[in-house]
Amino acid sequence: MLDLWYTEEWTDNCRFSLKVKEQIHSEQSEFQKIDFFKSEEFGTFFTLDGLMMVNEKDEFVYHDMITHVALATNPNIKRVLVIGGGDGGTVREVTRYPHIEKIDMVEIDERVVRLSQKYLPITASKLEDPRVTLYFEDGLKFVEESAEGSYDLILVDSTDPISVGEGLFTTGFYKNCYRVLSDEGILINQHESPYFAKYAAEMKKAHNKIKNLFPVAKVYQFHQPTYPSGHWLFGFASKKFDPIADHQREAWEKFGLKTRYYNSDIHTGAFALPTFVREMLEDVEG
Amino acid sequence: MLDLWYTEEWTDNCRFSLKVKEQIHSEQSEFQKIDFFKSEEFGTFFTLDGLMMVNEKDEFVYHDMITHVALATNPNIKRVLVIGGGDGGTVREVTRYPHIEKIDMVEIDERVVRLSQKYLPITASKLEDPRVTLYFEDGLKFVEESAEGSYDLILVDSTDPISVGEGLFTTGFYKNCYRVLSDEGILINQHESPYFAKYAAEMKKAHNKIKNLFPVAKVYQFHQPTYPSGHWLFGFASKKFDPIADHQREAWEKFGLKTRYYNSDIHTGAFALPTFVREMLEDVEG
Numbered sequence: 001m002l003d004l005w006y007t008e009e010w011t012d013n014c015r016f017s018l019k020v021k022e023q024i025h026s027e028q029s030e031f032q033k034i035d036f037f038k039s040e041e042f043g044t045f046f047t048l049d050g051l052m053m054v055n056e057k058d059e060f061v062y063h064d065m066i067t068h069v070a071l072a073t074n075p076n077i078k079r080v081l082v083i084g085g086g087d088g089g090t091v092r093e094v095t096r097y098p099h100i101e102k103i104d105m106v107e108i109d110e111r112v113v114r115l116s117q118k119y120l121p122i123t124a125s126k127l128e129d130p131r132v133t134l135y136f137e138d139g140l141k142f143v144e145e146s147a148e149g150s151y152d153l154i155l156v157d158s159t160d161p162i163s164v165g166e167g168l169f170t171t172g173f174y175k176n177c178y179r180v181l182s183d184e185g186i187l188i189n190q191h192e193s194p195y196f197a198k199y200a201a202e203m204k205k206a207h208n209k210i211k212n213l214f215p216v217a218k219v220y221q222f223h224q225p226t227y228p229s230g231h232w233l234f235g236f237a238s239k240k241f242d243p244i245a246d247h248q249r250e251a252w253e254k255f256g257l258k259t260r261y262y263n264s265d266i267h268t269g270a271f272a273l274p275t276f277v278r279e280m281l282e283d284v285e286g
Numbered sequence: 287m288l289d290l291w292y293t294e295e296w297t298d299n300c301r302f303s304l305k306v307k308e309q310i311h312s313e314q315s316e317f318q319k320i321d322f323f324k325s326e327e328f329g330t331f332f333t334l335d336g337l338m339m340v341n342e343k344d345e346f347v348y349h350d351m352i353t354h355v356a357l358a359t360n361p362n363i364k365r366v367l368v369i370g371g372g373d374g375g376t377v378r379e380v381t382r383y384p385h386i387e388k389i390d391m392v393e394i395d396e397r398v399v400r401l402s403q404k405y406l407p408i409t410a411s412k413l414e415d416p417r418v419t420l421y422f423e424d425g426l427k428f429v430e431e432s433a434e435g436s437y438d439l440i441l442v443d444s445t446d447p448i449s450v451g452e453g454l455f456t457t458g459f460y461k462n463c464y465r466v467l468s469d470e471g472i473l474i475n476q477h478e479s480p481y482f483a484k485y486a487a488e489m490k491k492a493h494n495k496i497k498n499l500f501p502v503a504k505v506y507q508f509h510q511p512t513y514p515s516g517h518w519l520f521g522f523a524s525k526k527f528d529p530i531a532d533h534q535r536e537a538w539e540k541f542g543l544k545t546r547y548y549n550s551d552i553h554t555g556a557f558a559l560p561t562f563v564r565e566m567l568e569d570v571e572g
Binding site for chain 2: 005011012013014015016017018019039040041042058060061195196221223225229230231259260261262263265266268269270271272273274275276278
């Protein structure tokens with residue numbers, strides 16, 4: 001039997017490997033190396049520049065947590081901007097809310113979208129929703145050119161800051177996010193991980209930039225076993241709403257959405273960070 | 287340079303590997319294969335029958351979470367029984383409370399204790415505390431022979447149910463735990479993980495047995511990156527105290543303990559389980 005393994009170097013000293021049934025696609029796009037695989041345990045998955053992005057087994061964790069926390073803090077969000085997220089899973093979760101009027105998705109690499117539509121319908125199938133507009137552009141440039149106050153929610157569903165996603169971790173980008181958000185606006189961004197030093201350094205840098213711009217800047221955690229260390233974070237930044245004090249539990253539950261990771265208790269629980277993470281985030285205040 | 291890796295098969299389809307600087311000890315004890323290693327990223331670590339038990343990088347997570355949740359629910363606990371936990375980290379955390387009068391530790395394999403004392407002082411150094419008595423016996427037999435109501439807290443710090451730890455996941459064992467606990471007694475036990483099917487099956491079995499015996503039976507989670515999937519659980523069972531409703535936040539904070547993972551917010555947050563975990567646990571009620 002074919003003994004094929006995909007291995008990701010989480011650090012120079014730590015590797016995570018998945019048994020692969022077959023590689024179903026490989027290409028070098030204009031921006032990055034894209035590889036799709038099938039596996040027994042994780043279903044179909046794809047990597048960008050050799051790093052795990054999305055797999056069928058635990059994509060629900062990431063996509064629940066990037067979307068529902070904001071939408072349960074302000075259930076009146078109407079206009080959403082997704083930056084990155086070419087697999088479509090983030091958009092899929094947003095389309096589940098009937099009151100959302102507009103979803104703009106800006107993905108720099110059209111190939112990621114087209115390949116996800118072909119191989120990962122589990123995440124990509126809602127990109128056809130009539131409220132969704134796809135822009136194959138640089139997210140950095142897109143927010144630069146967007147009008148003030150034109151979105152209620154920005155979801156930054158990016159790769160790590162060490163690759164194509166680099167510009168999406170800069171102060172310039174966050175400033176433009178602030179500007180294009182309405183007065184009730186919320187920004188959710190990929191916030192890396194506290195466990196291994198190289199990711200923790202990026203987490204601290206991102207948090208420092210955001211907390212200097214937004215009156216509310218918090219961090220929440222979740223279990224994403226296929227990302228380095230499995231301990232992953234998102235940042236919640238807002239001009240007005242606090243995710244705990246303003247949590248609209250009942251309003252969210254009225255939507256009646258069935259979710260496999262997110263629920264009203266984890267909404268609060270996810271913001272309870274371990275002491276070592278808290279200290280890392282406070283450390284950047286100096 | 288030596289390129290030596292320790293690899294653990296989390297499942298047949300998933301592997302986790304750590305770069306090793308050197309193997310510092312290996313033996314087959316009466317009960318299991320014991321191996322100690324040094325590594326750059328994880329410091330000194332040891333395995334039992336080839337499975338990661340304790341490493342210097344993230345042992346604080348496990349030992350914080352197995353001890354402080356119970357001790358912040360009932361700050362009057364005086365008599366503690368630790369079953370397993372040969373590395374000494376669980377005892378170390380319990381000894382930090384000056385009001386604890388007695389700590390009995392029952393470890394079946396004396397070699398684990400002796401080797402931890404030699405190679406892992408970070409966890410083993412408090413085994414000399416005058417309140418600690420070590421018993422090198424079968425934990426199952428020890429609770430069978432213990433008097434009714436003789437402990438306020440039992441901490442089951444065991445290996446997986448598929449090895450030496452098997453008896454510590456049986457109804458007979460849990461019944462004896464119930465009997466030897468005082469009316470205010472709390473039982474914390476290793477509860478495996480919900481992510482991979484083989485661990486989830488053990489989690490459900492353990493929970494089912496415990497909830498049939500104890501009026502309070504809850505489960506809480508934490509991030510343990512070196513255990514399979516990094517999503518790990520403990521069970522909290524009690525005759526009287528609910529870990530949320532009876533949480534003694536102020537009393538615990540008065541102890542003034544510095545902890546790197548546990549804190550009063552995570553005490554509550556850890557019980558907020560993802561929906562898929564909740565459903566697995568409810569599933570066993572039928």
